[in-house]
Amino acid sequence: MATHGRNLNDVVTRFWTIAAPLYDHPSLQQWVYRPAQDEVIDELRAHGARRIADIACGTGILAARIADELAPDEIYGVDMSDGMLRQARARSPQVDWRKGPAEQLPFDDGALDAVVSTSAFHFFDQPKAMREFHRVLRPGGLAAVATISPPQLPLLGRLTSSLSSAAHNPSAQEMRTLFTDAGFTIVDQRRVDRPLWTKGVWDLITIGETA
Template identity: 40%
Template sequence: MRNSAQPWFFDAWSAFYDLPLVQWATYWPVHDAIVAALRSRDARRILDVGCGTGQLSARLRRERPEAWVAGCDFSAGMLRQAAARTRAVEWVRGDACRLPFRDRSFDAVVSSEAFHWFPDQQLATEELFRVLAPGGSALVALVNTPARLISGGIQAASRIAGEPFYWPTSAEMRARFERAGFEVSAQTRIFRVPGGLLLPPVLTCAVRPAERPHRVPRSRS
């Protein structure tokens, strides 16, 4: 049994990923929530991790023509579809657990319906922290289950199916982000029908704290 999902699985998926019904029912409500949450933030350099065919990255670029937007994914098939969509976004092949970007390169990092596939979610969260500038925001949306027992059961089933993933609880998401150094500012349920009523996606918003200026202690004389 494999421990992580493989790029070829997503390469195959990319062929029908953009079907309007799939997008409308599954992904657009999540994209809407991320776009709305990002509006109140001043972000000129934005990274979309696990960008897939690039729907969200392209939308963010349209919303903010002045921004530099990069979309990163480990599937060549997904990135081919993304590159055919627009050249206004920088498409980069890379693994979420080893992001091919320098420290502090972005003001905002988003991820939609991809985090559950990352084989080491704590490491991926630390990577989001690393590539964000102090004061920058991470907006990560995926299904959060109501209990760890449910998360574990679904994970076991996904392992048997050969493409393992893990949907965490909201408390686990918060703990991962805080352990990586983030301050979690909100966790908001996203309305989606029909399956989303039972297992709704949740948007976790977190901030990499700004660094306090280093104060030189005054010497007493």
């Protein structure tokens, strides 16, 4: 696991605050980030979640889509980066945007039906974040985490070398262990379906439920 703590969180926050304006480029979104977000929305719809948080929401594309497409009772977007949150706030007034780390979520115990996270889990203190996901979910709550592997994106890997060396991309088995150690039952785990031209990007979605 990556060494973690204030330092990694500081580096990550600074990087994404600077990178925020580039992040919404339509090709980057459509080819790299959207496929996992589509699958997360399908999972939320099937579960019937009404109180949902997107953790490490970035510029808020997924949380805003959840608001538009699922019309939940409560939708939150949580991130540590001021730059990303600034763009998120401009994107949608329907989402309650909150600043905070995945390892210390700004929610009461059992406050949510579902927690989702895409393309950010490699930055987290993973056991701590999974315990937080479990804490904030009601019994029968859903966690859906999609992971992406930066080493298979050479250009992005170079741009983010200080981040990717500190970050850790868990294997499928490690994800299952992280979920079960935090108290989740695994419901599903699968590769994210991608368009042909981005099939080289390695994506995994793991879905768990609280007892």
